[in-house]
Amino acid sequence: MNIVVCIKQVPDTESVIKIAGDGKSIDTGDIKWVMNPYDEFGVEEALRIVKDQGGEVTVVGAGPARVVEALRTALAMGADKAVHIQDDDLYGADPIAVAKMLAKAIEPLSPDVVFFGQRAVDDDSGVVSSAVAEYLGMPQLSVITKLEIADGKVKGTRPIEGQTVVLEASLPAVISAQKGLNEPRYASLPGIMKAKKKPLETKTPADLGAERSDFIEIATLNPPPDRAPGKTVEGETAQELAANLAKLLKEEAKVI
């Protein structure tokens, strides 16, 4: 089984995010970068499939030089090799532009399965996996929490409002992983040492023969509003407190 896992490097959710001077991007100066958590489910699933069925896992990521750190983390978890599409401007670009680059890099690898996280936790666009499926002419099983691969077919389960839907397609296919698919492993110390010696290929968009095609651009980024201060419910007796609370819930919070 030849598996590709696409990885996006995103700010650690513990990092303090500040909007940059241009109002359209974030200030990346003091940010700690990590692998998108949903992508970890993809890496873990790929490693499990290869352990059972044999094969190879290639991780692919696009963006500035720092993206190599996220690729190395996947190699330390156990992936076999990595491809880095190096382009400083690709972070924050139109997802379609990113998808086109990724598709160009993935195509020559002839994968049976391509994993993505169901979305990246920084921009929440959730577009790239579908666009790559389109460019590669593959079916996509999205937001998957359970997966079976056998006899050239893939069967995936997606939870919907307490129900589940089971999807089936023939390989090759694109899968976008949702939380619950598995428990991603931690990189081991021996894994980290081995990762340094695993092949990591760097390609530029020109090497891939890919042209940037941006259809959208970010107009503005707005910080979340300051959290409104809490309100203390006033009242002398329990009845009075309850009545005032109910009033606030009804008239101000409008939840009852």
Added chain:
Amino acid sequence: MATKFVSQRNIRFLLYEVMQAQRLADWPRFSEYDQESFDMMLDTAHRLSSEVLFPALRELDLEPPRFEDGKVLVRPMVRQFLSQAGEGGWVGATFAYEQGGLQLPVMINTACNFMFCAANYSATAYLGLITGATRLILTFGSEELQETYVPAMLEGRWQGTMALTEPQAGSSLADVAVSAEPTDEGHYLISGQKIFISAGDHDGADNVVHLMLARIKGAPAGVKGISLFVVPKLRPEGGELVSNDLATAGLFHKMGYRGCPIVQLSMGENNDCRGWLVGEPHRGLACMFQMMNEARISVGKAACAVASTAYYASLQYSQERLQGRPLGAKDPAQPQVPLIRHADIKRMLLMQRAVVEGSLSLILQAAWYADLHSHGPEEGREEAFLLLDLLTPVVKSYPSEMGVIATSAAVQILGGYGYTDEFPVEQLYRDMRIHPIHEGTTGIQGMDLLGRKAKMHQGRALKLFVQEVGRDIAAAEGVEALAPQAQRLTVAMGLLRQATEAKMALAAEGELENFLSDATLYLELFGLVAIAWQWLKQGLAAASALEGEPSQAEQDFYNGKLATMRYFFAYELPKAHGLAQRLGEDDGLTVAVQAEHFAD
């Protein structure tokens, strides 16, 4: 609820900017490493800490081990963590490749383990004990013992322990009485009782391997008749594990650090408890001290880690809790301000930070000496060993003693809430209290420092320490922002020298009791000087970084470092004067006081 327990930024500052840990990769032993791989290990350790260990901090306190039907039952997370630690390579990370390790520098491993301890000391203690026991078997054990025990221990499946204490022999190891009777079959028959054995029995591991001190029948009395044995709970026999006649007699209920059982063991009730000698007969204490010195540094690290978690809990609370108004503001209609706006709260935060970050710096300094001694350039090895040996009691005691005070300040900042179990600081205050006690009490450390370490090799270790500190004082004298602190440290070093001379004079006169009666105070003075030294080093790194053009967030970090350094020199180091005054007096007050004076 608090979410932060360590500062990853601070750990990197200490490693790379203060200690220059990058240098380690230049030595042959660590040639496969570079800063990127160190960083990946630090990141992985932080994830394990925040995702596996920290969420179970309260669980292990609320549901301590139970003793049922002769079995010690612990929370399932213990087995899960030990298995993850085994798979992750954490048990033997610093061991040589041929021993199944990864040759990770002690310094990097210490920084990683510090995060584990801060997230959950009880859970990390199981891991530390396996590592220590495994190293002892690898260093002194026969090939057969190594093959039998080490693989399962490296995988985190078998627990290791250090079994020293007995009901009548705690700090006084000379009184160890567990006996070992030689047989013709290569093993000894062990009988007797051990108490207070940490992780001495539990269902989170498939077996327990005790590294136990015992006395071979007919051995001389005192410490020169003590030998070291491997005594497993289950012994491998004919391809399976069979009972080794080692029973758990009971479990103690502890004040804190409640997630790790401390048990009483009974060996040889049926005269079939087998032990295997490790190293030479009667040389057990020397072997055990290898594990013990390592354990003492680990205690300092753990104390510092618990104080770190309490510091961040109280810091977060002080930023969120609105209470009171600025002193000049008389209008009650004016909104209240966060606690952190009050000077006395900031004093308590600075104190905690000064203790935590000063101690961590000293611990990493000790780790640097450990790496230098074992794997550094030949010419620096002996000196590194002497410095490590000298500083070990300080590294153990300063964070332990001051950690109690620091966690108490964390409780104080939370006020009434801090005293309830709604917030984590009361647990951390209880968890901290073991550290001045285990692996040699503060009293023992004081006597070790003054009675042995300060004198050893005609005071050569102490001279080396004075040189090390002198170098950094000289560097700081040339930096405007640090000159006042350099001056204060010079004075404090003078106080330490005078105190040392006064005590050594008593020793020369043969006044042994008088010489050591205030050894704990001497240790405290030494600790203040050593931590002041580490703060000066941090000041040097911060001042130098501020000369570049760091971002606003980085400027805040470095200025916070300088502020905390100034706090230490203004509020903590002056205590040296009071200690030095007492240490210069030779009236032997506590020696002269009679037990009868306490009659009523």
